[in-house]
Amino acid sequence: MTDPQIVLTERVQQALARAFGSEHADADPLIRPSQFADFQANVAMSLAKRLGRSPREVAEAIRAELSEFPGTVEVSGPGFLNITLDDSWIAAEAGEMLADPRLGVTTSTPAQTVVIDYSAPNAAKEMHVGHLRTTIVGDSLVRLHEHLGNTVIRQNHLGDWGTPFGMLIEHLLDIGEEAAVAQLEAGMGTEYYQAARAKFEQDEGFKTRARVRVSTLQSGDPATMRLWHLFMDATVRYFNKIYALLGVTLTDADIAGESMYNPMLQKTCDDLESSGAAEISEGALCVFPPGFTGSDDKPLPLIIRKSDGGYGYATTDMAAIRYRVHDLKADRILYVVGSDQALHFRMVFAAARMAGWLPDAVSAEHIQIGMMLGKDGRRFKTRSGESVKLNDLLQEAVDRATAAIAERGYDEATQKEIAHAVGTGAVKYADLSVSHDSEYVFDFDRMLAFTGNTAPYLQYAQARIRSIFRRGEVDPATATGPIALGQPAERALALQLLGFGAVLEQATALSEPHRLCAYLYATASAFTDFFEQCPVLKDGVEPATRDSRLALCALTLRVMETGLGLLGVPVPERM
Numbered sequence: 001m002t003d004p005q006i007v008l009t010e011r012v013q014q015a016l017a018r019a020f021g022s023e024h025a026d027a028d029p030l031i032r033p034s035q036f037a038d039f040q041a042n043v044a045m046s047l048a049k050r051l052g053r054s055p056r057e058v059a060e061a062i063r064a065e066l067s068e069f070p071g072t073v074e075v076s077g078p079g080f081l082n083i084t085l086d087d088s089w090i091a092a093e094a095g096e097m098l099a100d101p102r103l104g105v106t107t108s109t110p111a112q113t114v115v116i117d118y119s120a121p122n123a124a125k126e127m128h129v130g131h132l133r134t135t136i137v138g139d140s141l142v143r144l145h146e147h148l149g150n151t152v153i154r155q156n157h158l159g160d161w162g163t164p165f166g167m168l169i170e171h172l173l174d175i176g177e178e179a180a181v182a183q184l185e186a187g188m189g190t191e192y193y194q195a196a197r198a199k200f201e202q203d204e205g206f207k208t209r210a211r212v213r214v215s216t217l218q219s220g221d222p223a224t225m226r227l228w229h230l231f232m233d234a235t236v237r238y239f240n241k242i243y244a245l246l247g248v249t250l251t252d253a254d255i256a257g258e259s260m261y262n263p264m265l266q267k268t269c270d271d272l273e274s275s276g277a278a279e280i281s282e283g284a285l286c287v288f289p290p291g292f293t294g295s296d297d298k299p300l301p302l303i304i305r306k307s308d309g310g311y312g313y314a315t316t317d318m319a320a321i322r323y324r325v326h327d328l329k330a331d332r333i334l335y336v337v338g339s340d341q342a343l344h345f346r347m348v349f350a351a352a353r354m355a356g357w358l359p360d361a362v363s364a365e366h367i368q369i370g371m372m373l374g375k376d377g378r379r380f381k382t383r384s385g386e387s388v389k390l391n392d393l394l395q396e397a398v399d400r401a402t403a404a405i406a407e408r409g410y411d412e413a414t415q416k417e418i419a420h421a422v423g424t425g426a427v428k429y430a431d432l433s434v435s436h437d438s439e440y441v442f443d444f445d446r447m448l449a450f451t452g453n454t455a456p457y458l459q460y461a462q463a464r465i466r467s468i469f470r471r472g473e474v475d476p477a478t479a480t481g482p483i484a485l486g487q488p489a490e491r492a493l494a495l496q497l498l499g500f501g502a503v504l505e506q507a508t509a510l511s512e513p514h515r516l517c518a519y520l521y522a523t524a525s526a527f528t529d530f531f532e533q534c535p536v537l538k539d540g541v542e543p544a545t546r547d548s549r550l551a552l553c554a555l556t557l558r559v560m561e562t563g564l565g566l567l568g569v570p571v572p573e574r575m
């Protein structure tokens, strides 16, 4: 493990044990990057109280036990430990990282089975920007977990069942199968839904047909099921177009929509009722998980079966959580869903714990996705107030990227490839680079800027490193060093690169891809400083210095490429 923060944590913990006894061996040394040294450890402050000694005394005692340390340790202020690593240690670690195909990133032991529920658009409506964000954040979490060696099971919990399908199928019969399929494949789901809805409200005959169709659908009538499949297949083909455009890893095999749970719902209710977890209240079957109360201080129900006997969203989620724990054998379940569903998931998790379906050893987490806002600070919409079609949105991003690189003189095929990478990469990165639960303003100009914490800036940084190798006619794979650190900018870059493994672990454990974004941005900035201050290919650069700097370029390139890959942001060869 090359990451300095992790290495230092271990070393300081060993020193703590030697100085104060083994019961302190797993105290957190609180190592943080510092402006006065490479790192600062603040553990002496918190430990002093417990030991009844002064923080400075405690800090001195730790320092005394850090004698065989690859750097210098100073006690400063009231009891901070300022830690500066030796250049030779940083250089050797960076060299090891470069020689390691995994870049020093270890795999989780034991590997976990992680179920990730993400994307989950609703079939009756257009896939909208909200689902764009759950799709992009979820897909990055998938990539991170797989990279760390966990087994990921993707679950695309499509909204593909329920009473609206009565009117949707009747509308399909009205306009004809071919026309319906064409419309759905083209991403006109919202228009389709609105047309069906309008008839449902205005036309009594249609309304009756739609109601009858709901029951024939629920009874599994083969002719109706064929129409439902026709509708769903066309809709999924449209979703797949968007996934392909975005380079998202979801496939048809990952679809586990609401309809899949339909055959389990009755048993779900029966089991909840007979185990005593659910009870009948005002005709409905409800779970009252402890700690949830409404505005009137009355216990809040999670309704499992409505008083008319119908099942709902919560019923399906109760069936789904049991399936994920029991059948999929999940250790961890991530629900990447809008933050407006926070209460729903808290209640579902609590109800599942009550029922004994979610053991303590399994964690269920709602990864809340904040709303996407327009520049006016309101929910993101078109000028005419409709929701924005994803296809159009992504096309506009690609068009703008095409315009931005038009002057660079690439042939048409290359230009197309770069524009696609930059346009879709910009949209994806904008979703990922702010913490997933905060709202954010969708702004083409900002996300497509070539400066700042954006995809184009990072893509450009890695493309520029490739161009250094092209100009020097060096294959990056042969740039193996050895690395030696002279200039402050090369030392800072090397130290920054060593933090890669730790940031991947953190981003994965906390489900926060924005930490990886911040890290890659800092890495690209450190590289820019290095490149300005440390000539690589210029005449007069000593061969050994040139080799060392080329090795740093190669290591930066691999970190950037791997990191962007884990975010699902494409990396163009040149830009």
Ligand code: ARG
Pocket (backbone or CB within 6 Å): 117, 120, 121, 122, 157, 158, 159, 317, 320, 335, 337
């Ligand atoms: N289809 C739902 C929506 O668009 C999201 C489903 C999320 N997953 C779940 N297990 N409830 O709001």
